[in-house]
Amino acid sequence: MxxxxxxxxxxxxxxxxxxxxxxxxxxxxxxxxxxxxxxxxxxxxxxxxxxxxxxxxxxxxxxxxxxxxxxxxxxxxxxxxxxxxxxxxxxxxxxxxxxxxxxxxxxxxxxxxxxxxxxxxxxxxxxxxxxxRLGPDAMSLDRRSLETALAGQTGRLKNVIVDQKIIAGIGNAYSDEILHAARLSPFATAGKLTSDQLDALYEAVAEILTDAMVRSVGGEAARLKGEKRSGLRVHARTGLPCPVCGDTVAEVSFADRSFQYCPTCQTGGRKLADRRMSRLLR
Known part of the structure; x- marks a missing residue:
């Protein structure tokens, strides 16, 4: 996407x-x-x-x-x-x-x-x-406006930051990368992040999106998809080693999409519940 x-x-x-x-x-x-x-x-x-x-x-x-x-x-x-x-x-x-x-x-x-x-x-x-219906653009957010956007949000952090009515521009792939860089669980409650976690999230949004734009802008349109894939550290890398800690990148799957994360970097070593696997094991 x-x-x-x-x-x-x-x-x-x-x-x-x-x-x-x-x-x-x-x-x-x-x-x-x-x-x-x-x-x-x-x-x-x-x-x-x-x-x-x-x-x-x-x-x-x-x-x-x-x-x-x-x-x-x-x-x-x-x-x-x-x-x-x-x-x-x-x-x-x-x-x-x-x-x-x-x-x-x-x-x-x-x-x-x-x-x-x-x-x-x-x-x-x-x-x-x-x-x-778009919310504030991800590249226009300062630390305070990010906190304002997330205030009161009871949903999982992964779902909230890809909601275009809350923050515009972030999708499935870069949300995985942002949460990995910020060392935050995709299942964290968006409105309950600590001040330090908000700092980390703000820095990760700016870092990941800016780096991706630097790699993409000026390139040929036909090569942008490949350029995007080359810069990903956890998204679409299920089963591969995390480039930060070496743990195996894990996945949570839904009916029509999935996301990836590193258990060691983001969830204290815990594996998040995968509803697809839970159904198969019943």
Whole structure:
């Protein structure tokens, strides 16, 4: 899933490769992906890309008074090519939409059968419900605003910091990395962290996200996924040694997702309850 660092990098990539270029073709090939109908998607043709920014994990492309707001969800991606095919993509395929510029263009694709990528063409990004509901951006948080965001939260820390209404931009992978760097249990109660734990969490958010952006921004769009994986210390590393203490990275699995952590670094050596395994052992 593209998170704050990758979306930041994609915005920078598009500013460099398509900024100031005119749209020559704009095609939707998956009707479900477009959440708006007025103005029509074809309105982009003839317009110039003025800017590319982000709101949390939403990518915002500015074309004059219009914004194309994209959410790449869990399995979506932006694929750039310097030489777009003259043949339009087929309806119902892996490509949801295609935007072609004077020099180059991009497809929005999504792997798997569950389709969650969305696109909206609006005059104000706040018209997109997901954007309007975002909490403070993870990169804008100072120590006090982080404490304020978590105050009174009774949920597990892992779930709270990926809730975009509470903190915008952090997803499953970087939350694992942040909690590992802060030496905090994913199951800790978010609103009951001590002052020292809040300090550690604040420092880890800044460290992990800043490092990921430094590694990602300026890179080619096609290489960002690999760059993300190369910097992960616990996420998606179940069964491998923790690079800090050498303990085996453990996993907790749910119906459609999982997270990883180090028992020695984060939970005092305890293994967290894995509901999937608990069901199998009944």
């Amino acid at each position: 593209p998170e704050l660092p990758e979306v930041t990098a994609l915005a920078a990539f598009l500013r460099e490769h398509a900024g100031g270029q005119q749209v020559t073709s704009a095609v939707i090939t998956s009707l479900n992906v477009l959440t708006t109908y007025d103005p029509p998607f074809s309105t982009l043709v003839g317009r110039t890309l003025d800017d590319a920014t982000r709101h949390g994990k939403f990518l915002d492309l500015t074309f004059g008074d219009l914004h194309l707001v994209l959410h790449l969800a869990r399995a979506g991606w932006l694929r750039w090519t310097d030489a777009p095919s003259a043949k339009p993509p087929r309806m119902g395929g892996p490509i949801h939409l295609r935007v072609v510029f004077t020099n180059g263009g991009f497809d929005i694709t999504e792997a798997g059968t569950k389709k969650s990528v969305t696109a909206a063409l609006v005059h104000d990004p706040q018209e997109v419900l997901g954007v309007a």
